[in-house]
Structures are given as C-alpha cells and as structure tokens.
Amino acid sequence: MFHASPYKVRSSDMPVLISLRIRRTVRRITMGLGDKFKNIVDKTVDMIDDNITRAGEDDSEHIARYCKDLGIGDAVKEKALAILKDTDGKDISSGRNRAAACIYIAGKQCGEAKTLSDLAKCARTTEGLIRDKAKEVKDKLKIDVEIEEPSTEEEKKE
Numbered sequence: 001m002f003h004a005s006p007y008k009v010r011s012s013d014m015p016v017l018i019s020l021r022i023r024r025t026v027r028r029i030t031m032g033l034g035d036k037f038k039n040i041v042d043k044t045v046d047m048i049d050d051n052i053t054r055a056g057e058d059d060s061e062h063i064a065r066y067c068k069d070l071g072i073g074d075a076v077k078e079k080a081l082a083i084l085k086d087t088d089g090k091d092i093s094s095g096r097n098r099a100a101a102c103i104y105i106a107g108k109q110c111g112e113a114k115t116l117s118d119l120a121k122c123a124r125t126t127e128g129l130i131r132d133k134a135k136e137v138k139d140k141l142k143i144d145v146e147i148e149e150p151s152t153e154e155e156k157k158e
Contacts, residue, residue, distance in 0.1 A: 046129060059084055062099035066122050070114055072107065079106035083137065090140045092133075096123045101133035108145045116148060 026045050030038050060081055067077040080102040092098060100123040107113040116127040123130065127150075134147050 046126070059094050059096075059099045059102075062096050062123070063103060066100060066103055066119070069122050070103075070118060072103065072114065073110075073112060076103065076106045076110045076112050079110055082106075083141065083143075086141050087137055092136055092140060097125055097129045097133040098137070099123070100125065100130045101137050104130060104134050104147075105137060105143060105145050109143075 023045060026041055030041050033041075063077065063080050063084060066072075067080070080099075083102040083106055084099065087098065087102070100119045104114065104116065104119055116130050119130055120127045131147055131150070137143070138145055138147060
C-alpha cells in the first residue's frame with residue numbers, strides 16, 4: 001500500500017525520489033553480501049544515479065541552486081559558471097557531480113571554499129565522487145588548485 005508523504009513534492013524532485021528508492025532497495029538486497037560485492041553494486045548505482053537528471057534542469061541550474069542553498073556569494077557562482085562553460089566539449093560527463101566540482105574549484109579560487117562534505121550533502125552525492133570529478137575538471141582545464149584528500153579510512157576505500 002502506498003503511503004502519502006507529508007511533504008510537498010515538486011515534479012522536478014521525482015527523479016531524486018526514484019533514485020533514493022533504488023538505493024534503499026539495493027541496500028536491502030545486498031544486506032547479506034560481502035563488502036567487496038557491496039562496493040561494486042554501490043559504484044554501479046552511483047553511475048545509474050548520475051544518469052538520472054532532474055526534469056528540465058541542466059548543470060547551470062544545479063550550480064544556482066547549490067550556491068543558494070549553501071549561501072555562496074555571486075563571485076563564486078559566476079566563476080563556477082565560467083568553469084562549467086569551459087568544461088563543455090572537454091569530455092567531462094555532466095550532472096550534479098560536475099556542478100558541485102565546479103563550485104568547489106571556484107570557491108577555492110575565490111577564497112570562499114566550502115568543504116566537500118557540505119557540497120556532497122547539498123548535491124545528494126558523496127565526497128569521493130565530487131573529489132574525483134573536481135580532479136578530472138582540474139586536470140582537463142589545467143587549473144592550479146589543491147583538492148582536499150580523503151580524511152577517513154572508510155572514505156579512502158571509495
């Protein structure tokens with residue numbers, strides 16, 4: 001039986017809700033399996049999740065929303081949009097990870113950096129995926145910025 005949610009749901013949030021249900025179902029299925037298999041399944045679900053995009057929303061809209069949610073200034077937002085524009089045609093997959101990585105790099109350059117943890121919570125993804133995407137953007141655009149390294153043993157496994 002379907003239970004109605006007490007929260008109002010926008011139609012643009014449906015792909016995110018579907019993604020969360022997929023993750024919950026996969027978590028239940030893999031409960032008795034080994035860690036190595038769970039990691040493989042998690043990475044596969046992350047790849048699928050990256051392909052689920054919000055209806056009618058592109059990366060520049062992700063950047064605008066994340067900057068608003070995190071209270072980031074206009075200078076960082078404009079720099080992130082410029083970095084995003086530079087990534088077009090550089091064979092970097094689009095999505096919320098690329099948008100969060102552009103904000104991370106722009107924040108570092110403008111001196112208004114947010115932690116990977118804050119960005120991951122806002123973008124509903126993991127620190128490791130944003131870090132990897134930030135390194136990819138940094139390398140392909142030849143940007144001189146330091147990307148923070150994993151802080152815990154569990155995160156280093158990602």
